[in-house]
Amino acid sequence: MDVTRFVDDRPEAGVFRVNRAIFTDETVFNREIVRIFEGGWVFLGIASQAENPHDFFTTTMGRVPVIVQRDGEGALRGFVNSCPHKGARLAQTRQGNARLHVCPYHSWSFDSAGRSKAVKSQSAGCYSAAFEQSDHGLAALPRFEAYRGFLFGSMAANVPPLADYLGEAAKLLDLVADQSKEGLELVPGQVTFTYQANWKLQLENCSDAYHFTSAHPSYIRVLERRQKEASADVVASVWENSDYWKEEAQGVAGGSYSFANGHVLNWGIFGITPAIPLYESAGELAERLGEAKRDWMFNMRNLTIFPNLQVAENASSQLRVIRPLAPGLTEMRTWCIAPKGESAAARRQRIRQYEDFFNPTGMATPDDTVSYENCQIGYGGTVEPWLQGYARGMTAAVEGGNRFSQRLGMTPERSVLADAQLCDETLFHSYYRAWAQRMAGDEAA
Amino acid sequence: MSAPLTRTAAEDLLYREALLIDTQRFAEWLELFTPEVEFWMPAWRDENSVTEDPDRELSLIYYKGRRNLEDRVMRLTSGLSVASLPLPRAVHQVTNVMVLGADEVSATVSAAFTCHRFDVRMGRTDCFFGRYEYRLAWHSDAWLIARKKILLLNDTIPTVVDINVI
Numbered sequence: 001m002d003v004t005r006f007v008d009d010r011p012e013a014g015v016f017r018v019n020r021a022i023f024t025d026e027t028v029f030n031r032e033i034v035r036i037f038e039g040g041w042v043f044l045g046i047a048s049q050a051e052n053p054h055d056f057f058t059t060t061m062g063r064v065p066v067i068v069q070r071d072g073e074g075a076l077r078g079f080v081n082s083c084p085h086k087g088a089r090l091a092q093t094r095q096g097n098a099r100l101h102v103c104p105y106h107s108w109s110f111d112s113a114g115r116s117k118a119v120k121s122q123s124a125g126c127y128s129a130a131f132e133q134s135d136h137g138l139a140a141l142p143r144f145e146a147y148r149g150f151l152f153g154s155m156a157a158n159v160p161p162l163a164d165y166l167g168e169a170a171k172l173l174d175l176v177a178d179q180s181k182e183g184l185e186l187v188p189g190q191v192t193f194t195y196q197a198n199w200k201l202q203l204e205n206c207s208d209a210y211h212f213t214s215a216h217p218s219y220i221r222v223l224e225r226r227q228k229e230a231s232a233d234v235v236a237s238v239w240e241n242s243d244y245w246k247e248e249a250q251g252v253a254g255g256s257y258s259f260a261n262g263h264v265l266n267w268g269i270f271g272i273t274p275a276i277p278l279y280e281s282a283g284e285l286a287e288r289l290g291e292a293k294r295d296w297m298f299n300m301r302n303l304t305i306f307p308n309l310q311v312a313e314n315a316s317s318q319l320r321v322i323r324p325l326a327p328g329l330t331e332m333r334t335w336c337i338a339p340k341g342e343s344a345a346a347r348r349q350r351i352r353q354y355e356d357f358f359n360p361t362g363m364a365t366p367d368d369t370v371s372y373e374n375c376q377i378g379y380g381g382t383v384e385p386w387l388q389g390y391a392r393g394m395t396a397a398v399e400g401g402n403r404f405s406q407r408l409g410m411t412p413e414r415s416v417l418a419d420a421q422l423c424d425e426t427l428f429h430s431y432y433r434a435w436a437q438r439m440a441g442d443e444a445a
Numbered sequence: 446m447s448a449p450l451t452r453t454a455a456e457d458l459l460y461r462e463a464l465l466i467d468t469q470r471f472a473e474w475l476e477l478f479t480p481e482v483e484f485w486m487p488a489w490r491d492e493n494s495v496t497e498d499p500d501r502e503l504s505l506i507y508y509k510g511r512r513n514l515e516d517r518v519m520r521l522t523s524g525l526s527v528a529s530l531p532l533p534r535a536v537h538q539v540t541n542v543m544v545l546g547a548d549e550v551s552a553t554v555s556a557a558f559t560c561h562r563f564d565v566r567m568g569r570t571d572c573f574f575g576r577y578e579y580r581l582a583w584h585s586d587a588w589l590i591a592r593k594k595i596l597l598l599n600d601t602i603p604t605v606v607d608i609n610v611i
Contacts, residue, residue, distance in 0.1 A: 093492050189488030189496040189503030193602035196567065218526035222516045233510025331601075336503050348500040352507070361486065361505040363520050366528035366605035373567065373604065374527070 001031060003436040008386060009429070014394055016429050017386040020379040023198035028439075029327040035438045036307050037062030038155040041165045043309035043321060044068055044078060046337075047149040048185045049095060054112045057095040059333075060323060061155055066141065067091045068151060071113040072099070078141035078153045079114045090138070094190070114138040148177035149184055150309070169263035171410045172303050175296055176311055178289055179278060180339030186319065187336040187351060193360035194331050195369040197376035199324035202332065203431055205368050206302045206310045206320075207256070207266045210392065210423035215367045222363060235352035238275045238300070238315060253420040254300065256393070256427040257405060257412035262306030262434025264427040265412075268314075272298045277316075277346035277353075278339070292407035306434050311337065315357035315364070316350050328376050334358065390432075393424030447583045450552035456542045458581065458588055459556055463537035466609050471518040475511060479582055479591045484508045486595040486611060495596060505597065506608070517608050528605050534563040535610050539577070552588070554579040558595075562610045571603050573610055 006028065008017040022028055036042075042061050045068055049057040056069040058081055067081040067090065083090050083103040090101050090110070100117060102109045109117040116136035119125070143154035145162035150173055152162050163170065177184055195202075205211065213220065226234050254268030272282050276298055285294040300314045310320040319337040324330055336354045338347060357364045393416045402415050416424040458477070465474040478484070486506040487495040496502035508514060521529050541557040556577045563570050580592035595611050 095491060187503050188490050188501075190490075191488055191503070191505065191602070192600070193604065195604045215527065218520040218523045218529070221523055221525060222520055225516065225519065231510070231512050233508075233512045234516075344500065351500070351503055355504055355507055359505055360602040360604065361606045361611075363517070366607070367526055369604050370528040370566070 001028075001439055001441065003440045006439075007432045007436045009433065009436070016390045016394070016426070016432075017388070018390060018428075018432055019385045020382055020387060021385060022432075022435075023200060023376065024327050024379050026327060029198075029324070031439055032324065032435075033062040036435070037324065038064060040156055040159050040307075040438065041143070041152045041154045041162060042307060043305060044151045044153050045321075046184060046186065046319070047076060047146060047151060048183065048340075050076060052097065054099045055095070055097050056091060056112070058091050058093070059321070061141075061153060062324075064155060065089055066153065067101075067138075068153075069098075069112050069114065071111070075113070076144075076146065076151065077114060078144035078151070079138040080141070082139070083108055084116075084136055084139065085119075108136065110138050114140060148173055150177075150305075165261055166263070166305065167260050168410050168412055169259040169261075169265070169303070169305060171408055172263075172265055172301065173305070173311075175293065175301065175408075176303075176313070176317075176337070178293070179281070179285070179297060180341050181288070182340035185338060185340050187338055187347070187354075189336070191334045191359055192331065193334070193369070194325070194329060195372050196328055197330065197369075197372035198327055199322050199330040200431070200435075201372035201375055202310070202320070202322050202330060203304060203307070204389075204428055205372065206304055206312060207264050207427050207431075208423075208425075209254075209256075209266055209268070209418075210425065211368070211371070215371055216364050218367065219357070219363045235349060235356060236275045237353060237356070238270055238273065251419060252417055255402070255404070255416045255418040255422075256424045257401070257410075258397075258414040258427050258430035259412050260434075262431050263304060264306075264430045265301060265303050266424070266427060267302070268300040270298055270300050277342060277350040280343055280346050281339075296408055304431075306431065312358075316354035318354065318358050390425050390428050393418070393422055393426040396422060396424065397426040447549055447588070449547040449549060450544055450554070450581060450588060452542060452544050454588065455544050455552065455554045455579075455581070456539075458590075459539045459542060459554070459577075459579070462590070463539050463558075467536050469522075469532060469609075471522060471609075475514055475518060477590050478511045478514060478593075479584065479589045480511050481509070482511050482514070482590055483592045483594075484514055484608075485593070486597055489600050505600070505606075506595075506611075514608070521607060521609065529607065531565050533565060533610065536561050550583045551591070552579075552581045554581060558611075560610050564604075567604075569603075571610075572599075573606065574598055575611075 006019045006022040050070040053072050059066050065081040067079050070076050085108045088105040107120040111117050141153040142157040256266045258264050303311045308322040312318045317337050319335045321333045396416045397414050401411050402417050488503045488505050490496050499507045538559045539556050543555050545553040559574045575598040576596045578594040581588045582591040
């Protein structure tokens, strides 16, 4: 595939453009599934989703149904969630506990380490020697690795170790994982929604500081009312305590980091405020991890681990898994991610902030997803196919890090330090450079 | 004090609520709630159960206090929310109304609902369905909604679900 048809990346000329067809073309989409979602590392879930012996959860990698299962000894593994006999989906639920999985079609069974336990009526089956000698266990994912409780799998075996794939961006997962000595968990209650637009719109929006005051004025209006008319019934919002998103704010307010393999962060300064549920741990975190790392945990952070994981810590803390279903249809599975062991009051505050802002039944996310759908409709107009949304920050982006990344000992490939008005778009380049790398080549798929 | 709530009186209140929200008379809709109302749509914990403790588990919507519903109405009608422009056309069908318990000052009512939404923006029709659990309270001269719990059974949300379609 000639990727220059879709990504016009000419840094020496000051040009970076993306063709609308990248979001609509069926051939592009099918190749993304094969090359990106079934051809490299993708996020599966977090370890606490299968906390106890024999716990499991299910997910997908591209078209592949996946089961992540903990065995009796505590080891986690990833398998294709499909019976080797006829291919039927084995585990039917999104999570559960099973010492044994019995296929509901012909009762082949498998233990929690994926080994075949029984082929029903095997001795009466008049099977050939070739069948008797072959393995009837579940197909393991070619690669399965964990980083700090974040579980990843790959349908391609020839990928670098997960740590290399994450690279310096792993330090941003540390900022999530280290918020409690006890680790991370997903708050019970999962929210799934779909939108009628391409999966890369979600990728971009998470990293897009430019849209906030334009897409969310109705939410900002609510924030202003809450500031004017305080009420104990209303949950405190981190936005009320920050100027980072306000169009009139002055001075350095945050910025962006771009990493190899398409991972990006955009961030802003919130400060150490009681509006953030982590506030109760501010002292303990500084003591345990140092002030620099503690301070970073109190920054607004929107992290994407390419291609399908986002951890958004802004209005609350959200873990998102992006699942492309068609060029113009995407499924989002979302959870409130939280440090284990936080106080009941902090947990309550986190949950209320989350519902208010993030849910598809909340006051901000719908204005994002509807905007994606407006983009998808607009992409039908190909008179001028090249989009102009990748140009802000071009002259502000520098190689390497800056004084803020140094505090974390983190070296990104590129960085932008910004006031509230800059709203860098060059971090998107990282997505599309990784995309181009994965999509290039002559093979059929 | 009032006579204990009858099913007919419960139906009158629930149907009126549906009509007010379907005809976008949001100010009148808000007047049906007590100032301390609990407005709650739990999330699903797994295939079989919904979340039960809103302080420790996630809800799709959870508010304590009518003030929060006023904020939602303000956003919905602000003209500043692209997801709410134009407002979808919706009709609620409220059925299976039962008074589970009632005395002179409070009542517990269950009902089933179907809400058909036509998303004018996308030309798309969606249907949401589930059950309601109400706690009603007698406030000087009328029954008001002190608690509304919405069990949304089809919870894979097509883009957006706001307070006007559940």
